[in-house]
Amino acid sequence: MAGDEAIRLVSYDPSWPERFEEERVALEGAIGEWVVGGIHHVGSTAVPGMEAKPIIDILVGVRDLDEARACFDPLAELDYLYAPYLPEQMRWFCKPDPAHRTHHLHLVPVNSQRYRDELAFRDKLRSDPGLAQRYVALKRELAAGHPSDREAYTDGKSTFISRCL
Template identity: 50%
Template sequence: MPITVVAYDPDWPSRFGRERAVLEEALAPWLIGGVHHVGSTAVPGLAAKPIIDIVAGVRDLAGAAPAIGVLAEHGYVHAPHRPRAYWFYRTATRSAEHTHHLHLTEPGSDLWRERLAFRDALRGDPALRQEYQALKLSLAESHDVVDGYTADKRDFVARVLASAGVTLAPRPATAVINTLDPGDPR
């Protein structure tokens, strides 16, 4: 599937807001720390793959396992991912294209800190946002698969996180990394 990066859509925050309301209700028994819009669609003015990336905090990841079934009722498909996160995607009706990516993780986990810090750094620095957009557009043209596109963003992501005081954790050797998750900078 080609990597498609499109101009910023001012409807992305509204799409997230509608989804947040659904997720807050569905995840209420496990939720702590909120439901957050992350990734490029959460950064005003930034071109992005048109997928709403979401991270939701849960009290205890193992204790939130029943949420997998609850989320399936809302069209989310669970796929293996990092040891300290559950990852889901949702597709458009009659399409294989992803519309939403959702991570459940404990607040304070590496994924939690990385995603929120990266989003906030891009929101707060127009020059950094432009640099990232140029990188994404260039990589989308030069890569046919998401793995290479994601891998080639890693140095930029690590630099931005380091400037925010967050170290991009190395991939755990035993982790199951889901190649369907193009938002994962690892």
């Protein structure tokens, strides 16, 4: 996506869980009526000690993708920008914009494989330090090889993630 910032991994920041919790409270107030599966901290910033892009990934369980469209206006008021990334699987937002991301928000149906996989992968990384170390090594390699190509960086992680699930 044009305008994307470079891929940059940083050391774990102990403020990431607090930043998630602050955002969770704001999201609950804005879109709580559409949340059916909880609001979860996912991605590498949700794994204590893990290097990550300094972007808080948030998974919100919704009933279905059509109903999730009702969240667009309330999310815009919280500075979330909708992007049609994998629209058959989720409604994806970044905050505040693609060039300066602080948060990624994934509205995903609770009955979908994607929803289950996001939580399962996070939990595996949290419970298996060796797996987490291998994942960080892969992310470093991908970030070095694709410093400004998020699509290649993300695609490069897919096989590893699939094998873990």
